[in-house]
Amino acid sequence: MSDSNRRDFLAGAALFAAATTAMLANRTTEAGDPSFMNNVPDPALAGKELPTFKFALEKSEGKVIGKSFGKEATVEQLPISKGIAGVSMKLEPGAMRELHWHATAAEWAFVVEGRVRTTVIDPDGNAETNDFGPGDVWLFPRGHGHMLECLRHEPAHFILIFDNGYFSEFGTFSISDWIGHTPKPLLAKNFGIPESAFDGFPKDEVYFARGAVPPEKQSTPLQGRKLPAQTHKFELLEQPPHKVFKGGREWRVDSRRFPISKTITGVILDLEPGGLRELHWHPNADEWQYVIEGNVSVTMFGSHGRYRTETMEKGDVGYIPQGYGHSIENIGNKQCRILIGFNSGVYEAIDLSQWFAGNPVDVLATNFSKPASLFERFPKQDVFISPQGEPQ
Ligand code: MN
Ligand code: MN
Numbered sequence: 284m285s286d287s288n289r290r291d292f293l294a295g296a297a298l299f300a301a302a303t304t305a306m307l308a309n310r311t312t313e314a315g316d317p318s319f320m321n322n323v324p325d326p327a328l329a330g331k332e333l334p335t336f337k338f339a340l341e342k343s344e345g346k347v348i349g350k351s352f353g354k355e356a357t358v359e360q361l362p363i364s365k366g367i368a369g370v371s372m373k374l375e376p377g378a379m380r381e382l383h384w385h386a387t388a389a390e391w392a393f394v395v396e397g398r399v400r401t402t403v404i405d406p407d408g409n410a411e412t413n414d415f416g417p418g419d420v421w422l423f424p425r426g427h428g429h430m431l432e433c434l435r436h437e438p439a440h441f442i443l444i445f446d447n448g449y450f451s452e453f454g455t456f457s458i459s460d461w462i463g464h465t466p467k468p469l470l471a472k473n474f475g476i477p478e479s480a481f482d483g484f485p486k487d488e489v490y491f492a493r494g495a496v497p498p499e500k501q502s503t504p505l506q507g508r509k510l511p512a513q514t515h516k517f518e519l520l521e522q523p524p525h526k527v528f529k530g531g532r533e534w535r536v537d538s539r540r541f542p543i544s545k546t547i548t549g550v551i552l553d554l555e556p557g558g559l560r561e562l563h564w565h566p567n568a569d570e571w572q573y574v575i576e577g578n579v580s581v582t583m584f585g586s587h588g589r590y591r592t593e594t595m596e597k598g599d600v601g602y603i604p605q606g607y608g609h610s611i612e613n614i615g616n617k618q619c620r621i622l623i624g625f626n627s628g629v630y631e632a633i634d635l636s637q638w639f640a641g642n643p644v645d646v647l648a649t650n651f652s653k654p655a656s657l658f659e660r661f662p663k664q665d666v667f668i669s670p671q672g673e674p675q
Contacts (some may be wrong), residue, residue, distance in 0.1 A: 309629055328604060329364055333591040340371055340573070341598025348491040350375035350438065355450040356600045364602040365628045366569035368450045370443040371598075374399070374433035379492045382430045387454035388445035390423045391547040393519070393622050394577060397439030401515070402504070403429040409511035410499045415441075418520025418551075420536060422544040428458075432497055437506075442573050444624035446546045460488035510567055513543040519551060524556050530558030530670035537627035548630045550623040554579070554613035557671025562610045562635035568627035570609070572601035577619020584608035608635075636666035 327334060345354030350373070357368040374380065374397075394415045402412045403423050414434060415421060423429045425446075433439045433535070433578065439651040462470065463486040471478040517536055524532040537548035548568070552560060554577075563580075572581065574595050581601050582592045585608075594614070595601055603609045613619045637649065639661050648655040 293450070298595035313379050322532075325365065325604070327365070328585065333583060333585045333589045335593065336363050336581075336591065336602045337593040337595055338364075338600045339598065340369070340600045345371075346490065349378065349493060351378040351434050353380075353454065353490075355451050357408060358448045359451070361448075361600065361602055363604065364569075364571065364600075365448040366446070366605065367571040367602065367624060368445040369573060369600055369624070370445075370573055371440070371445060371573075373438055373440045374431065374491070375438050375493075376433055376436045377493055377496050379432040379494065380428055380490045381489045382426045382428060382458040384426050384456050385423075385450060385454045386426060386456055386635065388447040388450035389425045389546050390421075390429070390443050391444040391446075391549055391624060392421045392549070393444075393549060394419050394439065394441045397441075398434035399439045399441060400432050400434050401429055403427055403515055405511050407507070407511070409506050409509050410503075410506070411511050411515055413514070413516040414501070415516065418518065420517045420519045420541070420549055422517070422547060423515060423542065423594075424543065424545070434497055434499075436496060440576075442622055444547060444549070444571055446626040457488045459485045459492075461561045463487055464563075483591050488523075511522050515543055517541040517544070519549065526667055528558075529668070530555050531560070531670045533668070535630060537579035537625075537630045545628040547627060548625040550621075550625075550630075551575075552611065552621045552622070552623060554611070554619050554668065555670065556613055556616050556618070558613045559669040560611040561666045561669055562608055563632050564606055564608045565603075565625060565627075566606060567629065567631045569605045570603040571624045571626075572603075572611070573622040574599050574601075575620040575622055577613060577617060577621075578615035579619055579621065580612045580614045582610045582612075582639060634665050634667060636662045637664070640664055 324496040333565055338356050340354055340356050343360065345352050352373050354371045355368065356364060358365055372380065394417050396417055399415045400412065401415070401421055402410060405411045405427055413421065423590050462481070467481050469476040470481050487547040497570050517540070519534050519536050522534060525535040531552065531554035532577060534551040535548065536544065545610055554560065574597050576597055578594070578596050580592060582590065583603055584590050611621060639658070640663055644658040646657040
């Protein structure tokens with residue numbers, strides 16, 4: 284979007300917001316339910332057809348410095364994804380994603396390959412350093428300062444999830460950018476050291492700093508060790524899967540198992556060829572998907588007869604708005620693995636088979652104008668993941 288388009292868009296959005304606020308004020312008085320205020324219709328989802336919910340993240344160029352890169356999927360690349368943004372990041376040996384914070388989003392990560400070290404500070408001045416390998420997860424609450432560095436001599440690849448689809452443009456604050464734009468006398472006064480100490484500092488954002496491969500043993504912070512009460516690290520794939528079925532398995536981590544992750548839930552979903560994560564929806568969260576391995580078909584139901592299917596391959600991103608019905612099916616000939624993130628710290632889902640099973644057969648008979656005996660054949664419990672083909 285150009286700047287003038289953006290201004291027009293923002294002006295239009297402001298008018299729309301004012302109009303809906305006035306309308307909502309009346310409705311709220313009638314309904315007496317303040318939660319209705321959250322339900323302003325999203326113009327991106329108001330059309331006769333559903334918009335695309337797929338973006339080929341790994342095929343995009345992103346930001347490249349040396350052999351390190353950051354590729355992002357925000358509302359700019361995938362307009363439907365207002366609630367969650369994601370980044371695929373690769374760090375070459377000796378590279379560091381410099382000290383920064385995100386003013387508008389928490390950061391959740393899953394390590395795909397290689398090893399990463401992070402240090403994060405919280406508002407109480409506690410700092411934690413952790414080392415991560417494949418299958419591990421980190422969570423940095425919104426606004427907490429952190430850095431990421433590649434450990435050892437192999438590159439590291441990880442997927443970042445942010446609980447705000449707009450986070451990128453306005454949300455990342457880097458230490459070199461700040462120091463580089465602050466007058467030296469002020470810096471000298473701030474730190475109580477001579478102005479000359481800041482000679483030769485970078486003038487602009489460094490983003491990926493490059494230096495020596497970090498020491499294998501973690502170094503101690505300037506202030507010494509002062510650890511936070513809650514850890515930022517969770518070894519997701521070290522746990523037994525949350526759910527195991529013939530057609531696949533799922534690992535899940537939300538704030539009940541990883542208390543610092545108050546706003547994001549993460550899932551790793553493996554499906555065997557033909558395996559189906561059944562039709563379901565999430566009452567409390569948007570869903571962001573990244574295909575780590577394999578080929579999948581994702582369906583989405585958007586009410587009013589609107590239905591859309593996207594075929595996704597390794598490196599593609601998908602997005603399902605809160606409350607929208609969907610399914611994921613492995614259409615390849617080998618096992619697939621999907622990383623899924625939700626912008627809620629508490630996982631909630633309603634599966635279609637469970638909904639059927641939760642109703643009396645006479646209700647189902649009336650609903651579909653079919654004999655009650657038909658519904659006796661339906662599952663008596665949640666299917667969750669269905670294997671290939673007809674059940675035995
Ligand atoms: Mn970050
Ligand atoms: Mn889902």
